[in-house]
Structure formats: C-alpha cells, structure tokens
Amino acid sequence: MQQHWKRQAQACLLPLAAVLLLFLTVPLVIMIRQSFGDQSGAGFSFANFMQILSQPFYYDAFRNSFFISIYSALAGLVLALFVAAALARMNEKAQERIILFINMTANFAGVPLAFAYIILLGNAGFVTLVLQHMGISLQSFFNLYSWQGLALTYVYFQVPLGVLFLYPAFKGMDQRWAEAASLLGASRFSFWARIGIPHILPSVLGTFIILFANGMGTYETAYALVGGTVSLVTTRIASSVSGDIFAQPQIGSAMAVLFSILMIAVLIANQYLLRLFRRDLK
Amino acid sequence: MRNVNRLIISLFVAFMCLPILITLVYSFATEWGKSIFPSGYTFKWYLQLYKDPQFIAAILRSLLLTVVTLGAVLVILVPSIALVAIYLPKYDRFFKPTVLLPYAIPGVVLATGLMRTYTNGFVPLFAVLSGGLFIYSLPFMYQSVRSSLQEIDGARLMEAAEVLGASKVYAFIRILLPNIKIGIMVGSLLTFSAFFGEFQLTNMILGGDFETIRIYMLRVMKVNGHLSSSVVMTYLILLIMVSALIVKVTNINRKRIIVPHDEAALNSNVKRSPANELLNH
Numbered sequence: 065m066q067q068h069w070k071r072q073a074q075a076c077l078l079p080l081a082a083v084l085l086l087f088l089t090v091p092l093v094i095m096i097r098q099s100f101g102d103q104s105g106a107g108f109s110f111a112n113f114m115q116i117l118s119q120p121f122y123y124d125a126f127r128n129s130f131f132i133s134i135y136s137a138l139a140g141l142v143l144a145l146f147v148a149a150a151l152a153r154m155n156e157k158a159q160e161r162i163i164l165f166i167n168m169t170a171n172f173a174g175v176p177l178a179f180a181y182i183i184l185l186g187n188a189g190f191v192t193l194v195l196q197h198m199g200i201s202l203q204s205f206f207n208l209y210s211w212q213g214l215a216l217t218y219v220y221f222q223v224p225l226g227v228l229f230l231y232p233a234f235k236g237m238d239q240r241w242a243e244a245a246s247l248l249g250a251s252r253f254s255f256w257a258r259i260g261i262p263h264i265l266p267s268v269l270g271t272f273i274i275l276f277a278n279g280m281g282t283y284e285t286a287y288a289l290v291g292g293t294v295s296l297v298t299t300r301i302a303s304s305v306s307g308d309i310f311a312q313p314q315i316g317s318a319m320a321v322l323f324s325i326l327m328i329a330v331l332i333a334n335q336y337l338l339r340l341f342r343r344d345l346k
Numbered sequence: 347m348r349n350v351n352r353l354i355i356s357l358f359v360a361f362m363c364l365p366i367l368i369t370l371v372y373s374f375a376t377e378w379g380k381s382i383f384p385s386g387y388t389f390k391w392y393l394q395l396y397k398d399p400q401f402i403a404a405i406l407r408s409l410l411l412t413v414v415t416l417g418a419v420l421v422i423l424v425p426s427i428a429l430v431a432i433y434l435p436k437y438d439r440f441f442k443p444t445v446l447l448p449y450a451i452p453g454v455v456l457a458t459g460l461m462r463t464y465t466n467g468f469v470p471l472f473a474v475l476s477g478g479l480f481i482y483s484l485p486f487m488y489q490s491v492r493s494s495l496q497e498i499d500g501a502r503l504m505e506a507a508e509v510l511g512a513s514k515v516y517a518f519i520r521i522l523l524p525n526i527k528i529g530i531m532v533g534s535l536l537t538f539s540a541f542f543g544e545f546q547l548t549n550m551i552l553g554g555d556f557e558t559i560r561i562y563m564l565r566v567m568k569v570n571g572h573l574s575s576s577v578v579m580t581y582l583i584l585l586i587m588v589s590a591l592i593v594k595v596t597n598i599n600r601k602r603i604i605v606p607h608d609e610a611a612l613n614s615n616v617k618r619s620p621a622n623e624l625l626n627h
Contacts, residue, residue, distance in 0.1 A: 073433045080426040087477030091459030147358045150351035169362050171585040175563045176578040180365030183372050188379035281452035284545040298454045305458045320458040328450050
C-alpha cells in the first residue's frame with residue numbers, strides 16, 4: 065500500500081519532469097552537442113572552442129565581462145559593507161523599511177536603469193551639463209557608453225544586492241560579543257580582528273562571488289546602454305545566436321557552454337572556500 | 347556612531363533614489379538637455395503614452411505572457427514542491443540547487459539552448475518563451491512554498507488529516523494548500539513582477555515579434571526620451587503596487603504565526619529578495 069502510494073506521488077511529478085526535460089535538459093544537451101558541430105550542427109570537433117580561445121573578437125568578450133564584473137562587484141561589496149553594517153545598527157522598524165525599499169528598487173534595473181544613467185551622465189546629461197557650467201568636461205575622463213559607464217551602472221544594482229546578502233551576517237553579530245570581549249580586555253581593534261571579521265568573512269566572500277556572477281550574467285542593462293559597442297559575453301552570445309547577418313549559432317553555443325562552465329566553476333569554488341572557512345571557525 | 351550610521355543610510359537611499367527621481371522629472375519636462383534645468387513641465391508625454399495603442403498592446407502582451415506562465419507554475423510546480431517536501435524528501439536534492447540556477451545557467455545560456463532547439467521546430471515560440479520563464483520561477487516558488495510549509499509543519503498536518511479520516515487527495519487540496527496559501531501568494535507576486543518585467547529571454551527568443559513592455563520601453567527610448575520616462579514611471583508605479591501587496595500578504599503571514607521566530611522571517615525576507623533582482627538585469 066505504502067509502495068503503491070509512493071508510485072502515485074511520483075506519477076504526480078511527471079508534468080514537472082516533462083517541463084524540465086523540454087525546457088531545460090533537452091535545450092542544454094542540444095546546445096552542448098551543437099557547440100562541437102559545424103554551421104549545420106553536424107560533425108564533431110573542438111574547432112568552435114579553439115576559435116573562441118584564439119580570436120580576440122570572442123575572447124575579448126570574456127575579458128571585458130570579467131573585468132567589469134570584478135570592478136563592479138568589488139565596488140558594490142565595499143559600499144554594501146558600510147550600508148549593511150549601518151543598517152544592522154538601526155532600529156527594527158527602520159531596518160524593515162530599508163529592506164522593503166531595496167526590494168522595490170529591484171524593479172529599477174535594465175532598460176530603465178540604463179536610461180536614467182543616460183539622463184544623468186550621457187552626452188546631454190544633467191551631471192554633464194552641471195560640470196560643463198563649472199568648466200569641467202566630463203567626457204574628457206569618463207565615457208558612459210564604454211566599460212566605465214557599464215561598471216558604474218552595474219554598481220547601482222550590485223550595492224543593494226550586496227546589502228541583502230551581508231545584512232544577516234551583521235545582524236547575527238551579537239552586541240554582547242563586543243561587551244564580553246572588552247570586559248576580557250580586548251581593544252576595539254582586536255575585537256574586530258579576532259571576532260568581528262572572522263564572523264563576517266564567509267558572508268563577504270560568498271557575497272563577492274554572487275555579485276561577480278550577477279555582473280557576468282547581466283544582459284539587459286548592457287544591451288540597453290551600449291548595444292554592441294562594448295563586447296560582453298552575454299551580448300556577444302545573444303548576437304551570434306539571434307543576430308541577423310553575422311549569426312554563427314555554433315560559436316554562440318560554444319560560448320554559452322564555456323560561460324556556463326565558468327559560472328559553475330566559480331560557484332563550486334565558492335562552496336569549497338566557504339566550507340574551508342567554516343571549518344577554521346569551529 | 348548613531349549619526350554616522352544614519353548618514354550612511356541616507357546617502358545609500360539618495361544613491362538609490364537619484365536615477366528614479368531624475369527619470370520622474372524627465373517624464374514631466376517639456377525639454378531638457380540644452381540648459382541645466384528643464385525648460386518647462388507638462389503632462390503631455392503621459393497623455394500621449396496612454397493614447398498610444400502600441401503601449402496598451404505591449405502591456406497586454408506582458409500580462410498575457412505573465413498570466414499564462416504563472417498559471418502553469420501554479421498548476422504544475424507548486425503542487426510538486428509540496429508533494430516532494432512531504433512525501434518524497436529524497437527528491438529534494440533536485441530542488442535545492444535551483445536557488446543558484448540563475449547564476450549557474452544565466453538567461454543567455456538557456457535562451458541559446460531554447461533557440462537552437464525550437465526555432466525550426468513545431469512548438470510555437472510563445473510556448474518556448476513561457477517554458478523558459480517557468481524554469482526561472484523555480485527559485486522564487488521553491489523558497490516561498492518551502493518556508494510556508496515549514497511554518498505550518500505540512501507533514502504533520504497531512505498526517506493529522508489522514509488520521510481523522512480524510513483521503514490523501516482531499517487532505518492535500520482542502521487542508522494543505524489553503525494553509526500554505528500565503529506562501530503561494532507571495533511566490534506568485536514575486537514571480538509576477540519578475541515575469542512582467544522580463545526582457546532577456548523575450549528579446550532573444552521573440553524580439554520585436556512580441557513587443558512586451560520592456561521591449562517597448564527600449565524602442566521608445568531611442569525615439570523619445572520623455573515618452574520613455576513616462577513608460578518607466580508608469581511601469582514602476584505598477585510594480586510598486588505589486589510590492590506593496592507582497593508586504594501586506596507577508597505581514598498577514600507574520601501575524602498568524604503564534605510563536606514569533608524572527609530568524610525565519612528574516613531569512614525568508616532576505617533570501618527571496620536577491621532572487622527577485624536576478625531576472626530583471
């Protein structure tokens with residue numbers, strides 16, 4: 065009877081299994097298969113991967129995405145650390161409100177964000193005009209439609225995301241730890257060096273990886289802000305798969321495979337590092 | 347120290363509000379770009395926008411996509427999550443990694459796979475797009491439904507219902523589902539705002555053939571910035587209303603729990619939100 069019921073329960077999962085198979089597994093398998101094929105998808109070789117790794121047109125996309133993500137994740141992380149630390153010390157009501165506020169601003173990414181930055185820092189943007197009146201030319205050292213602009217725009221959504229991930233760690237820091245430490249004669253510095261920082265370090269590391277991954281995966285903001293002028297992994301893949309004239313789907317598939325492998329490797333490294341740190345703590 | 351904290355938070359809020367405020371001002375400006383401040387203010391962009399049949403059509407398309415996909419998620423995914431949590435815990439290991447799914451398989455990658463598989467096929471591209479969105483709703487729904495199930499102790503509830511003579515199907519539909527209603531609602535609202543603002547998959551798979559609100563926004567942005575700002579503001583107000591609804595539902599939830607466990611509330615709040623941000627980039 066028990067066995068019978070179990071089989072029925074499993075049968076109820078079939079629709080979900082079908083959807084996952086149709087829209088996740090099969091597409092990924094076909095994409096991986098085609099990444100080894102030629103233009104028509106037939107044959108088997110590493111030619112596509114070799115082409116990506118040897119031609120700057122393709123590997124530049126990886127390099128640009130990598131650096132923009134590293135910069136924006138670092139900047140976002142540092143700012144988020146200050147905000148999360150300050151937030152955890154506010155009163156409960158204020159904390160709730162700020163978290164709510166962050167949730168609402170989450171909808172302001174992608175096209176709206178790119179456009180807002182164009183109004184602010186674009187060629188006829190508000191800040192550009194103000195600086196012009198002061199005799200400073202913004203364009204002489206900053207170009208919104210380049211990797212600089214992209215990195216700056218990414219920071220806008222990296223900071224709140226970082227705060228959401230770091231806030232629990234700061235929240236989990238008991239006020240009594242600092243009191244106990246100082247009663248036992250620890251200075252403020254040694255409290256942070258031996259208790260505070262070791263406590264938040266795993267979260268900081270994890271948050272950095274998530275922010276990095278988030279930057280790497282960003283498509284809409286980049287697409288809306290720079291179109292194809294700055295080559296990024298996401299936009300390059302998209303244009304080689306759905307582009308009109310220069311469509312090279314097999315290269316796009318190979319790039320997508322490399323991209324996913326890279327992201328999974330980063331996430332696995334993160335899990336491994338976290339476990340290492342946690343063991344040290346114990 | 348107090349003041350420093352307050353200053354940091356104020357700067358952060360200002361930083362986050364600045365782009366939104368500038369868009370708001372731009373949407374009311376007659377012209378802005380020659381001098382520092384707009385030359386005048388007007389409602390004409392909003393009036394022009396609401397009269398544009400393409401705008402209405404874009405909203406309707408976004409709604410259609412959202413409602414169809416969300417419907418499939420509610421019918422197929424939600425019962426499966428509950429079923430696995432209560433009766434088939436060994437399958438749970440397939441669900442857990444989905445929290446990281448959007449990072450491990452970014453939208454561009456799945457869209458590439460979907461296009462290579464279905465562009466020449468017999469499946470309508472709308473269904474393909476809807477299927478892709480379904481995949482990315484996994485993290486929201488799993489988190490929301492799971493935390494709701496934990497709060498009510500779903501397994502024991504089902505056991506109690508059966509001891510009292512209810513059949514499994516009856517207990518599942520009439521007792522379990524109503525009790526996790528709030529988790530389902532929160533998950534649905536989060537999924538709603540993610541689907542409604544979806545750009546990446548839609549743009550890659552269907553592009554201009556299926557102009558949703560975000561794609562409309564981008565097209566208008568290249569033609570008339572003021573009009574585009576008013577689209578952004580309208581869209582934002584709509585989503586803020588959805589967010590307000592989420593908060594309201596979550597608060598009902600909190601009041602209903604007799605023993606307050608702050609950590610669970612905090613975790614569910616915090617964990618859901620980053621996932622919420624993902625789809626919109």
